[in-house]
Amino acid sequence: MPIKLLNRIKKNELSQRHSLNDSLLSKNCSNKHILGTYVFACEDLEKNQPLFNDGIPSLIFMPSLSSETILRKNGNLSKLKSVWLCCGIIKDMQWEIPDGLAYITVIRFDPASFYSIFNIDSTALINNTVCSFEDVVDTKWSSVITEMYTKNKVEDKLQVWNSALEQVKIDDFLPPILKSAIGIIDTYKGNVTVSQLLSLLGENVNKKWLQRNFLRYFGITPKKYISLQRFIYTYERYEKEMPTPLNIAPFEGGYYDYNHFFKDFKQYLGVSPKHYSWN
Incomplete structure (x- = not known):
């Protein structure tokens, strides 16, 4: 999703008021398999928005079934569905x-x-991290999407979605140790190594188990997941504390030097921190 919107989620600056002028937590899709449901106003966003993901799978719903999404990568354009x-x-x-x-x-x-x-096999999307949802799931979900878009209000659309989710039986849940690992990484805001994480989890957890289960449940390694959290928290820190000098913010976010942060910034967002639009 747009990194500026993800940053608002990560900062937990969610309004409880039902207004499209603010991001909001919707109570109409209260399903135990959902971490959060948000509505974001887009009128004030700049035309080209860099996308970023923190390792958590997210679905983005456009306002109508006929809405299209245009993505740009390496100068090439691609079109996604609603x-x-x-x-x-x-x-x-x-x-x-x-x-x-x-x-x-x-x-x-x-x-x-x-x-x-x-x-969906989590590892099957490694090279297809942003895609039309209908292209990777069973056709029955196309019917759910079609029904959802017959509703006019956001709350009613979410209710259709929630009803469909409640009919699905789920047998797969995050192992408690993996939940603990995620909690530790979030607490340290990504400023922790895999070795330190293993030490904090205890002697009953080994590196191979952690690697295997991160790939199974997240589609990425624990090292990559940690890297994503460190980056988004450093991004948040800089945006919040502007005009913090760019050569200081990375150290406060856990990077060992500016060049490492610069490299991450460029590979994730496509531009250098200096040329990025922070407004």
Whole structure:
């Protein structure tokens, strides 16, 4: 999703007021497999929005079934349908926001639940981290999407989605140790190594188990997941504390030097920190 919107989620600056002028937590899609449901106004977003994902699979819903999504990567354009998926590691990809777009709806899923609900192999999307949702799931979900878009209100659309999810039996849940690992990484804001993580988890967890289960449930390695969290938290810190000098913010975010942060910034967002639009 656009990194500026993901950053608002990560900062937990969510409004409880039902207004499209603010991001909001919707209570109409209260499903145990969903981490959060958000509606974001888009009128004030710049035309080209860099996309970023923190390892959590997310669905982005455009306002209508006829809405299209145009992405740009390496100078090439691609077109997605009205519901699109963001997962894994997104690099140097921009969303060209259509004129007049009022809002988008975002649903973030528990990773284990997501891949189980939609019968997707998490590793199969490594090279297809942003795609039309209907292209990677069973056709029955196309019917759910069609029904959802017959509703006019966001709440009613979400209710259709929630009802469909409640009919699916899920047997796959994140192992408690993996939940603990995610909690530790979030607490340290990505400023932790895999070795330190293993030490904090205890002697009963080995590196191979951690590697295997991160790939199974997230589609990425623990090292990559940690890297994504460190980057988004450093991004958040700089945006929040502007005009913090760019050569200071990376150290406060856990990077060992500016060049490492510069490299991450360029590969994820496609531009250098200096030339990025922070407004």
